[in-house]
Amino acid sequence: MMMRNRIVAVSYLNTIPFIYGIEHAGIDLYADLLLSPPRGCASLLRDGGAEIALIPVAAVPSIPDIRIVTPFCIGASCSVRTVVLAADSPLDRLDTIYLDSHSLTSVRLVRILASKLWGIRPEWKELKDFSALNAPQPxxxxxxxxxxxxxxxxxxxxxxxxxxAWREMTGLPFAFAAWVARSGVDDRTVERLAEALDYGVRHIPEAIACYGYGDRSYAYDYLTRNIDFVFDEQKRRATALYWQEGRKIDPPINPG
Incomplete structure (x- = not known):
């Protein structure tokens, strides 16, 4: 009996076109869909909990026996808006930076930018209590x-x-997450997935309405102006450069 594939994707607004396509394109992927924060997607794939996944690009080199599939990603060719370093002090006065560890890609990216673009050397800590965002420290x-x-x-x-900031440093767009599959996933399944994702990207208003974002005034602009879903050659170049720079970065998070 043929086993069903398991697909895991990010549970954020920027993914709902993909989710809509998987669930509404009318294409039988013979797969079950799971949702998770970015880092959880990589863990599920690494631990055998999924065969196909949308994972942070930082995790791709660390997982054996996978390949990037489909010409789609979560990327940005201009401001992404939802990956930011926020503070009440300017960059050159920051002593400490707390890291939202839900995405290893963003954690490494901010460290690359701190070293190569901004020239700062803050203490890095994990952001464990998000209520801290309501009372920022100097x-x-x-x-x-x-x-x-x-x-x-x-x-x-x-x-x-x-x-x-990445575009200022490199002149390139950025891909935060890419679709990957284990080597055992057949090409026809990958083709069907790409068809489903394409359908979703072409039906963004329907996805917004379907998943409860219809009353969010920012949703459509965000998904059509901030997020770029195409994993093109420039984003592939950016990803290779990011991996190269990322290898120079030590493990970033100090407990506490």
């Missing part, structure tokens, strides 16, 4: 990703968009 930055940015972005005097 000389302290907070890496915030995902939907929580919409709720907290106006609370900070300074916001540094990481996609903008």
């Amino acid at each position: 000389r302290t930055g907070y890496l915030i990703i995902g939907d929580k940015v919409f709720d907290h972005e106006e609370k900070f005097r300074y916001r540094y968009d990481l996609a903008d």
Whole structure:
């Protein structure tokens, strides 16, 4: 009997076009869909909990026996808006930066930018209690990703968009997450997945309405102006450069 594949994807607003396509394109992927924060997607794939996944690009080199599939990603060619370093002090006055560890890609990206673009050497700590975002500390930055940015972005005097900063440093767009599959996943399944994702990206208004974002005034602009879903050659170049720079970064998070 043929086993069903398991597909895991990110549980954020930026993924709902993909989710809509998988669930509504009318294409039988013979698969079950799971949702998780970015880092959880990589863990599920690594631990055998899924065969196909949308994972942070930082995790791709660390998982054996996978390949990037489909011409789709979660990327940005301009401001991404939902991956930001936020603070009440300017960059050159930051002593500490707390890291939202839900995405290893963003954690490594902010460290690359700190070293190569901004020239700062803060103490890095894990952001464990997100209530800290309601009362920002002086000389302290907070890496915030995902939907929580919409709720907290106006609370900070300074916001540094990481996609903008990467483009300033490299002249390239950025891909935060890519679709990957284990080597045992057949090509026909990959083709069907790409068809489903394409359907979803072409039906963004329907996805917004379907998943309860219809009353969010920012949703459509975000998905059509901030997020770029195409994993093109420039984003592939950016990903290779990011991996190269990431290898120079030590494990970033200190307990406490």
